[in-house]
Amino acid sequence: MATEAQGESTGLEFHPMEQFIVKPLFGDGPVQWYTPTNVTLWMGIILLAIIALFVMGTRGRAIVPNRVQSIAELGYGMVHKMVGDVVGKDGLKYFPYIMCLFLFIVFANMLGLLPKAFTVTSHIAVTAVLALAVFISVTVIGFVKNGTHFLGLFWVTSAPLVLRPVLAVIEVISYFVRPVSHSIRLAGNMMAGHAVIKVFAGFAALALVSPVSILAVTAMYGLEVLVAFIQAYVFTILTCVYLKDALHPGH
Amino acid sequence: MEGNIAELGQYIGAGLAAIGSGAAAVGVGNVAGNFLSGALRNPSAAAGQTATLFIGIAFAEALGIFAFLVALLLMFAV
Secondary structure (H helix, E strand, C coil): CCCHHHHHHCCCCCCCCCHHHEECCCCCCCCCCCCEEEEHHHHHHHHHHHHHHHHCCCCCCCCCCCHHHHHHHHHHHHHHHHHHHHHHHHHHHHHHHHHHHHHHCCCHHHHHHHCCCCCCHHHHHHHHHHHHHHHHHHHHHHHHHHHHHHHCCCCCCCCCCCCCCHHHHHHHHHHHHHHHHHHHHHHHHHHHHHHHHHHHHHHHHCCCCCHHHHHHHHHHHHHHHHHHHHHHHHHHHHHHHHHHCCCCCCC | CCHHHHHHHHHHHHHHHHHHHHHHHHHHHHHHHHHHHHHHHHHHHHHHHHHHHHHHHHHHHHHHHHHHHHHHHHHCCC
């Protein structure tokens, strides 16, 4: 009775954004930078999962790979081909970093879909660090490789001379918006998807709509599995595009 | 009817920002639909352009995500 009354008074029995709260693992104290939180726990799990797949899984180094090794080889081959296609041969030097990014994001997204799990990439703090690291390293690589010629990225020589200053302003703005859109795309997609699932799950408490809401949760979950992979793919491929701009700044 | 007018504006603004998500949906559908119509005309060239498709979708989607961000800021940060 008590829970019923509570459920009626608040409408939803849980808040859809409650799953994104960063909590300390032990006790209820304030969260300091050294406090082990659920973010720490899930980042550790992500790391262990990557190690399990890529270090333990490929330890046999079989000519005919077993199932785990084939998954690892497929992932490796996909990112390697992407870097080779988008950036070019001279971009393969930066392949390990891009592979790290892809693995971290894809594992964070996929493990975050487990029930009761915490999605690390749903926080802008996490994705902003990833995007800023890409932004800063790409800018530094551009200046180191091309010198001041890198600024030609903002001076569109294929446009008429009158338009070039206007285009330069637009190009500079779009260059500095890159880390913002890069990070918020991933965090926003993850957060929105999980919140939608929780909202549908909240409707399951009402007997009238519960079959529909359970079907909707199932459908959204399937969509989220797809989105989890596609967002990791998009983040990686945009990193490749930015890197290509830095290595070959001509238009 | 209690409550302050700022909160009212916050909720109305968040709702208006949700229109941006619909606009992004139109953009993403446009990109994917044009890709499909092009791919069906020339299927042999389609496989090489999937990366371009995803980049186009990502750019179209980014602006919708900005609208979502504005809604979130209005709801939780202002």
